[in-house]
Amino acid sequence: xxxxxxxxxxxxxxxxxxxxxxxxxxxxxxxxxxxxxxxxxxxxxxxxxxxxxxxxxxxxxxxxxxxxxxxxxxxxxxxxxxxxxxxxxxxxxxxxxxxxxxxxxxxxxxxxxxxx
Amino acid sequence: xxxxxxxxxxxxxxxxxxxxxxxxxxxxxxxxxxxxxxxxxxxxxxxxxxxxxxxxxxxxxxxxxxxxxxxxxxxxxxxxxxxxxxxxxxxxxxxxxxxxxxxxxxxxxxxxxxxxxxxxxxxxxxxxxxxxxxxxxxxxxxxxxxxxxxxxxxxxxxxxxxxxxxxxxxxxxxxxxxxxxxxxxxxxxxxxxxxxxxxxxxxxxxxxxxxxxxxxxxxxxxxxxxxxxxxxxxxxxxxxxxxxxxxxxxxxxxxxxxxxxxxxxxxxxxxxxxxxxxxxxxxxxxxxxxxxxxxxxxxxxxxxxxxxxxxxxxxxxxxxxxxxxxxxxxxxxxxxxxxxxxxxxxxxxxxxxxxxxxxxxxxxxxxxxxxxxxxxxxxxxxxxxxxxxxxxxxxxxxxxxxxxxxxxxxxxxxxxxxxxxxxxxxxxxxxxxxxxxxxxxxxxxxxxxxxxxxxxxxxxxxxxxxxxxxxxxxxxxxxxxxxxxxxxxxxxxxxxxxxxxxxxxxxxxxxxxxxxxxxxxxxxxxxxxxxxxxxxxxxxxxxxxxxxxxxxxxxxxxxxxxxxx
Numbered sequence: 001x002x003x004x005x006x007x008x009x010x011x012x013x014x015x016x017x018x019x020x021x022x023x024x025x026x027x028x029x030x031x032x033x034x035x036x037x038x039x040x041x042x043x044x045x046x047x048x049x050x051x052x053x054x055x056x057x058x059x060x061x062x063x064x065x066x067x068x069x070x071x072x073x074x075x076x077x078x079x080x081x082x083x084x085x086x087x088x089x090x091x092x093x094x095x096x097x098x099x100x101x102x103x104x105x106x107x108x109x110x111x112x113x114x115x116x
Numbered sequence: 117x118x119x120x121x122x123x124x125x126x127x128x129x130x131x132x133x134x135x136x137x138x139x140x141x142x143x144x145x146x147x148x149x150x151x152x153x154x155x156x157x158x159x160x161x162x163x164x165x166x167x168x169x170x171x172x173x174x175x176x177x178x179x180x181x182x183x184x185x186x187x188x189x190x191x192x193x194x195x196x197x198x199x200x201x202x203x204x205x206x207x208x209x210x211x212x213x214x215x216x217x218x219x220x221x222x223x224x225x226x227x228x229x230x231x232x233x234x235x236x237x238x239x240x241x242x243x244x245x246x247x248x249x250x251x252x253x254x255x256x257x258x259x260x261x262x263x264x265x266x267x268x269x270x271x272x273x274x275x276x277x278x279x280x281x282x283x284x285x286x287x288x289x290x291x292x293x294x295x296x297x298x299x300x301x302x303x304x305x306x307x308x309x310x311x312x313x314x315x316x317x318x319x320x321x322x323x324x325x326x327x328x329x330x331x332x333x334x335x336x337x338x339x340x341x342x343x344x345x346x347x348x349x350x351x352x353x354x355x356x357x358x359x360x361x362x363x364x365x366x367x368x369x370x371x372x373x374x375x376x377x378x379x380x381x382x383x384x385x386x387x388x389x390x391x392x393x394x395x396x397x398x399x400x401x402x403x404x405x406x407x408x409x410x411x412x413x414x415x416x417x418x419x420x421x422x423x424x425x426x427x428x429x430x431x432x433x434x435x436x437x438x439x440x441x442x443x444x445x446x447x448x449x450x451x452x453x454x455x456x457x458x459x460x461x462x463x464x465x466x467x468x469x470x471x472x473x474x475x476x477x478x479x480x481x482x483x484x485x486x487x488x489x490x491x492x493x494x495x496x497x498x499x500x501x502x503x504x505x506x507x508x509x510x511x512x513x514x515x516x517x518x519x520x521x522x523x524x525x526x527x528x529x530x531x532x533x534x535x536x537x538x539x540x541x542x543x544x545x546x547x548x549x550x551x552x553x554x555x556x557x558x559x560x561x562x563x564x565x566x567x568x569x570x571x572x573x574x575x576x577x578x579x580x581x582x583x584x585x586x587x588x589x590x591x592x593x594x595x596x597x598x599x600x601x602x603x604x605x606x607x608x609x610x611x612x613x614x615x616x617x618x619x620x621x622x623x624x625x626x627x628x629x630x631x632x633x634x635x636x637x638x639x640x641x642x643x644x645x646x647x648x649x650x651x652x653x654x655x656x657x658x659x660x661x662x663x664x665x666x667x668x669x670x671x672x673x674x675x676x677x678x679x680x681x
């Protein structure tokens with residue numbers, strides 16, 4: 001019944017955010033607070049208002065809680081999570097998470113709606 | 117033309133924040149100058165000068181919690197701002213809408229280790245729901261409006277706005293367009309509430325588990341109607357106390373580490389836990405894997421990140437309770453009497469547990485028994501009274517032995533457990549609700565952490581009553597040392613406390629000290645009836661501990677109770 005995992009989770013998070021000079025500070029604090037470390041990070045300006053942030057993170061805590069917390073940040077408009085370890089291995093080999101475009105996974109709000 | 121500081125005051129006034137708490141200093145002086153001129157400018161914002169920024173922060177928290185309005189506090193840069201942080205962290209953990217405005221060194225000096233320069237934005241990121249640093253006076257109004265919106269949207273919390281002094285002083289030539297952020301999305305569907313109904317119908321032993329979210333959503337009355345209709349048992353968290361009426365026959369009281377034994381035993385035996393605005397805190401669950409082991413869980417919460425965070429649940433609904441409870445009521449109101457009769461054996465079981473686990477006030481010793489004292493006080497107070505607490509044994513005794521019918525009347529630092537909360541929170545509550553009795557129940561350890569706020573009470577002649585429960589110890593730590601550290605009482609003795617009533621009198625606050633049980637009745641009568649502030653110092657039996665207690669790492673049915681020893 002507990003959520004504590006014994007093996008570190010590796011995951012890729014793709015965030016679409018409103019531009020803010022203070023954005024990264026908030027994202028990194030959320031990652032650390034929820035028990036994850038950043039393996040790799042990349043940001044890309046989509047347009048004047050929006051920035052894409054790609055994160056490869058590692059940790060033993062619960063990924064869905066991290067995802068929901070990131071979604072709760074005021075600037076974050078979308079947050080997609082990929083846990084597929086084979087894809088992530090390729091991603092690490094390629095070095096830059098930003099060149100990998102993950103398929104939009106099911107947002108947590110839908111999971112909640114499904115009773116997950 | 118207005119200055120940035122004028123615009124700050126104008127915007128606060130426009131947002132209804134006409135009572136604020138704070139402490140002036142170098143980089144917030146333009147705002148204090150604008151406050152000074154606010155009456156002549158016809159935007160009267162009353163400032164309550166506290167005696168420490170932490171006091172101002174907790175006063176804002178108390179103001180917000182006693183009313184549901186947004187609390188506002190002001191402080192200067194550097195130490196002024198850092199002193200606010202504890203109160204903001206407290207507000208975050210207890211989901212309290214507070215907006216803190218701090219001065220910052222002028223923009224040209226930022227990053228130079230200027231006098232009283234601290235990166236308060238950086239400090240606040242972890243302790244606030246959101247933080248701003250305004251680098252252009254054109255963005256001031258928009259930012260303040262956003263801060264109020266964010267503080268109250270979805271799960272409430274504190275928002276900090278850091279404003280460099282020159283931004284406050286500059287003329288506002290033009291303003292940025294107002295741009296409120298997105299509202300928290302409500303993802304619940306009617307299908308989910310149908311599923312919720314089925315879960316409840318399929319259960320033989322359903323139990324409501326009520327957290328602070330019910331009151332925060334402003335839906336207590338509707339929830340109580342639902343409870344009355346279903347006649348199901350309910351337990352509350354520390355912050356949920358008051359959401360279930362004190363005289364509700366199936367109200368089992370508070371659960372958890374110092375909860376009522378009946379509440380804990382009933383939860384351990386239930387087969388469905390209906391968690392509303394609660395978060396499965398470790399002080400509630402005990403050993404998580406053993407918490408309500410036979411129960412399916414229906415969890416409804418506005419904060420999506422709380423769902424499935426600790427307990428995997430059968431049905432999670434991410435929804436504000438303001439929306440959810442009427443929908444749940446609609447489903448349950450369609451149930452027939454026969455369907456609801458299936459729970460009669462469970463109701464009788466819970467009634468029996470409640471009856472068998474009533475609090476006892478028999479005390480064989482000579483001294484003053486704190487639980488009985490608080491029960492007597494509770495019986496004397498008008499129902500509308502507000503009681504604030506510090507943190508420790510007295511806090512748990514208040515939760516156990518005082519009756520509340522409104523969560524806004526019981527202000528206790530739940531998540532953060534901040535000693536020193538009670539006195540300044542009472543200041544804020546009394547400012548917000550001047551017609552109601554406001555009692556600060558303090559411990560002798562806790563009160564010393566913000567005792568300077570007696571000065572605020574005196575300055576504004578606030579009728580705050582202080583009930584100091586004094587065992588000359590850091591009682592809760594001492595209790596754990598006795599139980600879990602082989603009675604090695606390390607640094608918990610406070611026998612060199614000051615003469616508290618003399619100290620109160622130095623602030624022109626009358627009071628008295630009592631030491632024996634036969635003095636209690638008269639002293640409490642004087643305490644309740646006195647007009648204006650009063651300080652009642654009660655030296656209690658120092659050996660009394662808080663029972664029952666679920667030891668750390670134990671399951672809730674493994675609680676221990678040595679109250680007869």
